[in-house]
Amino acid sequence: MGPKPDEATIKRAGFLRKQIHHHNYRYFVIDDPEISDAAYDRLMKELLEIEARFPELVTPDSPTARVGSAPLEKFDTISHSMAMLSLDKGFDPSDITAFDQRVRRALKNDDPVLYTVEPKVDGVAVELVYRDGILESGSTRGDGYTGELITANVRTISSVPLRLEETRDSVMPSLLEVRGEVFMETSDFQKLNNRRMEDELPLFANPRNASAGSLRQLDSKVTASRPLQMFVYGVGRVRGADLSGHCQALEFLKKLGFPVNPLVRCGIDAAGAIDFYHELDARRADLPYEIDGLVVKVDSYQLQQQLGTTSRSPRWAVAIKFAAVQEQTLVAGIIVQVGRTGALTPVAELDPVNIGGVTVSRATLHNEDEVAKKDVRIGDRVLVQRAGDVIPEIVKVIDSLRAGSEKPFEMPTSCPVCGAKAVRLEGEAVTRCINRNCPAQLKGNIRHFASKGAFDIDGLGKKLIDQLVDRQLVSSIADIFLLEASILEDLDRMGPKSARNLVEAIVQSRRISFSRFVYALGIRHVGEHGAKLLAARYETIEELAAAPRQELESIDGLGPVAALSIAEFFSRHENQEIIGTLKQLGVQVVSEKQSAAKTKNLPLEGKTVVLTGSLPSMTRNEAKEVIESAGGRVSGSVSSKTDYLVAGDSPGSKLDKARQLGVSVIDESQLRGLVPEVS
Numbered sequence: 001m002g003p004k005p006d007e008a009t010i011k012r013a014g015f016l017r018k019q020i021h022h023h024n025y026r027y028f029v030i031d032d033p034e035i036s037d038a039a040y041d042r043l044m045k046e047l048l049e050i051e052a053r054f055p056e057l058v059t060p061d062s063p064t065a066r067v068g069s070a071p072l073e074k075f076d077t078i079s080h081s082m083a084m085l086s087l088d089k090g091f092d093p094s095d096i097t098a099f100d101q102r103v104r105r106a107l108k109n110d111d112p113v114l115y116t117v118e119p120k121v122d123g124v125a126v127e128l129v130y131r132d133g134i135l136e137s138g139s140t141r142g143d144g145y146t147g148e149l150i151t152a153n154v155r156t157i158s159s160v161p162l163r164l165e166e167t168r169d170s171v172m173p174s175l176l177e178v179r180g181e182v183f184m185e186t187s188d189f190q191k192l193n194n195r196r197m198e199d200e201l202p203l204f205a206n207p208r209n210a211s212a213g214s215l216r217q218l219d220s221k222v223t224a225s226r227p228l229q230m231f232v233y234g235v236g237r238v239r240g241a242d243l244s245g246h247c248q249a250l251e252f253l254k255k256l257g258f259p260v261n262p263l264v265r266c267g268i269d270a271a272g273a274i275d276f277y278h279e280l281d282a283r284r285a286d287l288p289y290e291i292d293g294l295v296v297k298v299d300s301y302q303l304q305q306q307l308g309t310t311s312r313s314p315r316w317a318v319a320i321k322f323a324a325v326q327e328q329t330l331v332a333g334i335i336v337q338v339g340r341t342g343a344l345t346p347v348a349e350l351d352p353v354n355i356g357g358v359t360v361s362r363a364t365l366h367n368e369d370e371v372a373k374k375d376v377r378i379g380d381r382v383l384v385q386r387a388g389d390v391i392p393e394i395v396k397v398i399d400s401l402r403a404g405s406e407k408p409f410e411m412p413t414s415c416p417v418c419g420a421k422a423v424r425l426e427g428e429a430v431t432r433c434i435n436r437n438c439p440a441q442l443k444g445n446i447r448h449f450a451s452k453g454a455f456d457i458d459g460l461g462k463k464l465i466d467q468l469v470d471r472q473l474v475s476s477i478a479d480i481f482l483l484e485a486s487i488l489e490d491l492d493r494m495g496p497k498s499a500r501n502l503v504e505a506i507v508q509s510r511r512i513s514f515s516r517f518v519y520a521l522g523i524r525h526v527g528e529h530g531a532k533l534l535a536a537r538y539e540t541i542e543e544l545a546a547a548p549r550q551e552l553e554s555i556d557g558l559g560p561v562a563a564l565s566i567a568e569f570f571s572r573h574e575n576q577e578i579i580g581t582l583k584q585l586g587v588q589v590v591s592e593k594q595s596a597a598k599t600k601n602l603p604l605e606g607k608t609v610v611l612t613g614s615l616p617s618m619t620r621n622e623a624k625e626v627i628e629s630a631g632g633r634v635s636g637s638v639s640s641k642t643d644y645l646v647a648g649d650s651p652g653s654k655l656d657k658a659r660q661l662g663v664s665v666i667d668e669s670q671l672r673g674l675v676p677e678v679s
């Protein structure tokens with residue numbers, strides 16, 4: 001047993017927990033933070049430190065649970081006290097009318113029935129149980145009666161309250177079962193997949209699969225690293241609160257601190273629900289998350305009870321699905337592309353088809369196993385879908401339309417670009433061209449080298465790179481810095497002016513930050529994020545090149561696969577040589593670690609300062625210089641973004657404005673005090 005916490009520490013832990021819960025609510029639920037991220041991090045860090053010293057002070061609702069806890073062997077199961085039913089489905093707005101008629105017939109009601117209508121977010125259904133306001137468990141729907149206990153995982157979701165907000169006008173229920181949908185925003189999903197692509201991990205097919213996969217992790221730290229969110233849409237058992245309808249329940253949940261979808265529409269009739277269907281369908285593409293329809297629910301609990309449920313679904317609700325963004329088309333051929341790492345990717349060439357306003361003529365098939373799994377053959381009719389901005393993909397082959405003459409795909413055993421051997425290593429899904437000098441790999445490497453997150457060379461696009469490699473004008477990435485306008489201007493779609501501009505862009509790009517440089521090298525498994533981690537740790541490329549694998553592995557967030565790949569990359573003579581050549585050709589790598597250390601000493605870094613009136617012993621220009629050399633920025637007018645107003649004699653209206661906005665007003669000597677080493 002370690003030392004016991006004293007009274008003050010126990011109190012402090014309780015205080016910190018309460019504060020953090022409150023700020024979580026402000027930030028994640030009502031999107032109106034009261035404190036800076038840094039101040040929040042300080043509270044969290046202090047609580048984590050106390051809990052590390054005195055584990056007995058960790059409570060089940062501690063906000064530190066957001067970072068995840070020890071991995072499980074397997075999930076326990078839990079039976080839902082009230083079944084988590086499914087929904088009847090309709091596929092057309094006229095199904096809303098039909099549902100309304102069914103409801104009114106069953107209720108023997110001639111008056112309009114009022115509904116609450118909600119977007120049907122495409123995620124995973126989850127139940128949360130709170131006792132006396134504290135999150136006790138979280139579970140999946142499972143078969144509707146028994147689900148898996150995923151409490152540690154749901155605790156990591158920022159918008160799931162671990163403890164409910166006590167407000168004056170809402171009583172704290174002694175028992176509250178809440179149901180809702182855990183989902184991932186489309187852009188977060190894409191970022192996650194991009195990182196997985198960099199790490200050569202299997203991609204998630206869509207945000208729903210990504211959410212489901214993230215929730216079903218035995219190690220909740222993995223879940224914590226995934227950008228999951230939740231909207232709640234209903235209650236199970238409730239003890240200690242009297243609710244008479246669905247809309248009232250949602251309001252109640254909102255007050256307790258639960259995230260409720262702001263698009264929910266309460267108390268509308270069937271015609272209103274149909275209008276809302278069209279409105280949502282039109283807005284669908286602009287929403288940050290995917291919805292596949294809407295859910296229409298009879299609002300009154302009394303009427304819900306009268307209507308009852310079948311064994312599968314309630315009679316008081318219906319899901320109306322939007323027309324799927326899926327279309328049928330023909331696989332005209334399957335080609336094989338070779339990427340920068342030599343990976344051979346089968347791509348289906350499709351008869352062009354319009355899917356939700358976009359013409360799709362290709363769909364990636366990822367790898368050999370994926371083609372086999374879907375059994376896609378040349379000549380097949382297939383269903384293709386586009387989810388948000390995600391790459392189009394083949395959902396399935398339409399078997400009933402198969403004629404028998406379709407040709408199965410075979411992965412080539414040699415590279416379709418250079419003819420070298422293509423091999424698939426054991427345990428890997430990818431087949432790779434083994435020739436490091438394969439023109440396809442070189443093209444891919446140059447494209448990567450010139451891309452936005454790397455050297456960001458404007459004007460060096462795909463078509464131009466293809467010509468440069470095909471005409472053997474470049475045979476390594478370093479050759480880019482030897483290009484001359486006189487050579488470039490003879491290429492297709494180039495002229496003297498664009499050639500000059502490109503050479504200028506190449507020259508300009510030579511000064512580059514360390515992280516961009518590392519990313520540009522195209523080391524496998526090192527994406528922009530990984531490169532930033534390395535730049536925070538090492539100052540020079542030599543230092544990084546000399547870093548032992550074990551040391552790289554210890555960098556938080558990097559992982560053993562990337563560490564091995566980095567060590568391998570620098571162990572190869574030709575890579576060292578290219579780095580040397582790049583430097584000889586004028587590439588200047590600026591260390592972020594050094595500049596971060598420097599800026600740390602700048603007392604006005606990131607601050608905006610406004611001057612007014614005449615200062616006793618400095619001219620305006622001198623004051624400006626002092627501020628700028630201390631890292632600050634001088635602005636002409638006062639706004640809420642101003643950090644300081646330096647006021648001298650006879651200040652103007654800026655002083656009044658600063659006071660109104662609560663901006664700190666200082667004089668010359670206070671300015672000098674702020675920047676001692678500069679002034």
Ligand code: IVH
Pocket residue numbers: 084085086087118119120121122123124125141181233234295314317319
């Ligand atoms: S109500 C008894 N409301 O749709 C009613 N479900 O097929 C149960 N879903 O498993 C569900 N958004 O995962 C309801 N606003 C919403 C929803 C919603 C998405 C999902 C949920 C459920 C499935 C029903």
